[in-house]
Amino acid sequence: MRASSPDIAEPSAEPFASEGDHAACRASIRAGSRSFYAASLLLPPRTRRAAYGLYAFCRHSDDAVDEARPGTSAAAVARLQARLARAYAGEPADNPADRALADIVVAHAIPRALPEALLDGLAWDAGGRRYETLSDLCAYGARVASSVGAMMTLIMGVREADALARACDLGVAMQLTNIARDVGEDARAGRLYLPLRWLAEEGIDPDAFLAAPAASPALSRLVTRLLEAAEVLYARSEAGIGALPAGCRPAIRAARLIYAEIGREIERAGLDSVSGRARVPGRRKATLLLRAAVPRSAAGISAPCLPETAFLVAAVAAVPAPAATPGWWDIAGQVVRVLDMIETLREREALARESAP
Known part of the structure; x- marks a missing residue:
């Protein structure tokens, strides 16, 4: 029991x-x-x-x-x-x-x-x-993406705080990539995830953009900032993959590589996330699946937890691990x-x- x-x-x-x-x-x-x-x-x-x-x-x-x-x-x-x-x-x-x-x-x-x-x-x-700052947006990513990453880490049998923190980094990075990819799609559905402070800095009125979403150099600069923030977290997350069971590492690294590649596809499309939706081609995806098997260093696993995801790591620490006794x-x-x-x-x-x- x-x-x-x-x-x-x-x-x-x-x-x-x-x-x-x-x-x-x-x-x-x-x-x-x-x-x-x-x-x-x-x-x-x-x-x-x-x-x-x-x-x-x-x-x-x-x-x-x-x-x-x-x-x-x-x-x-x-x-x-x-x-x-x-x-x-x-x-x-x-x-x-x-x-x-x-x-x-x-x-x-x-x-x-x-x-x-x-x-x-x-x-x-x-x-x-709506989200005023990047930190506010990361708090949203913590809920809709890092929570899932933390649950997946527990499913893989890992409960250490450092590994969970890196899984949460990966979740936020993926969500930032999602937001960068779906700017136009979200706007046409009446949704806006770009930080309001960034929009103000670029002279973009949020409601006017939602009313008539269009690509622009200013918007491309915001997409670039999102992708740069995601890249920092993708790099931090890499160390946590080494803390997972060996049999699980290729799958999580594959997900990390494929999602990061969405950012590269956005860049290849001229940072226009309004006119189309970036996708990773099947052949490129297959190549990344092969790359996922290559071991990487676990250096940096003890980097501080994002303040926005700390509550998830703390929640796991408060619940006892399941017993090793075999069950159904x-x-x-x-x-x-x-x-x-x-x-x-x-x-x-x-x-x-x-x-x-």
């Missing part, structure tokens, strides 16, 4: 998620993010299965808020918070992602503060919050290992065919 925590239910006799639920979670990541799906194929089977479940819940939560009818986003967030409470109580809602999450939080002792931070970020989206989650992972490996080989072959000229 694991050490107890007031936030996490005791393990159930049987897992909540069925094989069909796991298949649905896998399909969710494949449809929702080709970049993350490609990187996930490098994960060990047991870790990959949990990652799919986590992604499915995060993806479903994001979609529930994005697709809510006008004026109902806050209610959508409230429903998600209620579902999260049910998952932590061991009474998940009737949804594959909820059942998978209920298993994951027990098996990996994930403090409730982490997924709650994600829902807080979605609530900020629902309220149309270990047994299930062994039973599906061979089948999972066969499926992974098939997926990699399909990815190679898609990337071929």
Whole structure:
């Protein structure tokens, strides 16, 4: 039996998620993010299965808020918070992602503060919050991206503060890249994530830009600043990858390389994130997957935690690690290992065919 925590239910006799639920979670990541799906194929089977479940819940939560009818986003967030409470109580809602999450939080002792931070970020989206400074934007990234990175780190069996801090760096870096890539798409949807102080420095009126988003030299300079801030955090995150289990490092490094490459694609497009949306070509993505296997130095892992992500690291420190005693989650992972490996080989072959000229 694991050490107890007031936030996490005791393990159930049987897992909540069925094989069909796991298949649905896998399909969710494949449809929702080709970049993350490609990187996930490098994960060990047991870790990959949990990652799919986590992604499915995060993806479903994001979609529930994005697709809510006008004026109902806050209610959508409230429903998600209620579902999260049910998952932590061991009474998940009737949804594959909820059942998978209920298993994951027990098996990996994930403090409730982490997924709650994600829902807080979605609530900020629902309220149309704008961000005055880069620090404010990093606080948003901490919630919608670093929270997921911290949960993934726990799924991989690592709870050390330095490794978690570097995972949070990677999450914020990815979110800054997302924002740099989606400036035009967000503006056309009435959303603005660029720091208001930066806009003022460039003489860009936020509301006028939302009314008629257009590329400009001034906007390109803001995109450059976002990408530069992301690059600093990508570099800091690299040291944390070396603290992960050896079998997990290539997948996380692949995700880091592919996302950083989105920034290079934005630059190749002339820093115009309004007229189009940067994508990493399949062949380039395949090359980066190969590069991900090359070991890197872990120097710098003890760099200070970002102030905006410190609350996530502290939340993990407050929850005891799961006991090493085998439970149903270990047994299930062994039973599906061979089948999972066969499926992974098939997926990699399909990815190679898609990337071929």
